[in-house]
Amino acid sequence: MRILIYGAGNMGCVYAARLAQSGQDITILARGNRYVALSDNGITLEDGVSGKRSSIPVAVVDRLDPADTYDLILVVLPKPSLGEVLPVLAENATQSVMFFGNNVAGPEPMVSALGPDRVLLGFPGAAAVPNNDAIRYVITSRGEQPTTIGELDGRRSERIQAIAGMFEEAGFPASLCRDMDAWLKTHAAKILPTGGALFYAGGQASQLATNDEAIRLMVRAILEGFEVLRANGVPITPSNHRVLLWLPEWLLVKIMKRMFSGETTAIKIGHAEQARDELLILAGEFRELNASTRLPTPAMDRLLGYLPPL
Secondary structure: OEEEEEOOOHHHHHHHHHHHHOOOEEEEEOOHHHHHHHHHHOEEEEEOOOOOEEEEOOEEEOOOOOOOOOOEEEEOOOHHHHHHHHHHHHHOOOOOEEEEOOOOOOOHHHHHHHOOOOEEEEEOOEEEEEEOOEEEEEEOOOOOOOEEEEEOOOOOOHHHHHHHHHHHHOOOOEEEOOOHHHHHHHHHHHHHHHHHHHHHHOOOHHHHHOOHHHHHHHHHHHHHHHHHHHHOOOOOOOHHHHHHHOOOHHHHHHHHHHHOOOOOHHHHHOOOOOOHHHHHHHHHHHHHHOOOOOOOOHHHHHHHOOOOOO
16 A cells, blocks of 8 residues: 555654555655654664664655545644644545544544545554654554554445555554444543543653552543443443443452553553643543533543643
8 A cells, every 4th residue: 555654753653664664655744853854764663572673764755745645644643733734634635544543522623624435533553652763662462452443434344444454464453443433532531531640640650550549540530431421322432341330449440550560551651741732632522522411520520630731
């Protein structure tokens, strides 16, 4: 496939490099110093488990012109940046544009700009942080969180299956989701309390792993978020997350403590400080989701108060 990675942050570079290594025709869009650095040096990845480094050359552009054609544009940008790129994407004729990231508000702005047939939704199954001149990364397992993608209407179309196969060939376990909007809302109901608890505990994964009160608040906030989803008719997705509603709090706290003690946890949630603007936007979107139901969310409200202000 001929693919444009629209966004040269840590995650965009991880996917660009791994896809290029697997034989895909990859171009990454970058600007300013990032454009110069990638043009001169390519992308240097560092495996978060083995420490092995690899440098991958990639084609780099600094803009998307209306006449540029790709089989897929993978938009890997933080939520605050989406508004400014939608007009650029709308002028381009590429028929498959996958928005790869957090979203509580739904796909309506993308659909309004591009039309429903061009829009795909997805979420990465990886985590990445900068490490000197490299990007340190881990790919999450199929059981934990695969790269998850889907058509807006949930169809197992030929193109979505081809994209899933492409990710698999690049080493990213992939899953097709029939309701990506619900998946993204469910993910936000987990990541917002996690981000708040991280800052509550001091900002480091190791601090969160030893802070029982922060983890207890996080568990309660996740369950409150799930109740908000159910009250709005949003199915908890994937369905195996519903087990959180049935397990006792003490067991959930124990499970979460073990999870945050893992050797790769610092990478998986280490980008929270850089993503604070996005977390604040997601928090506002989640509050808007609860505006009609007005369910009490005391633990969620308390933890969101620890997110650093803009």
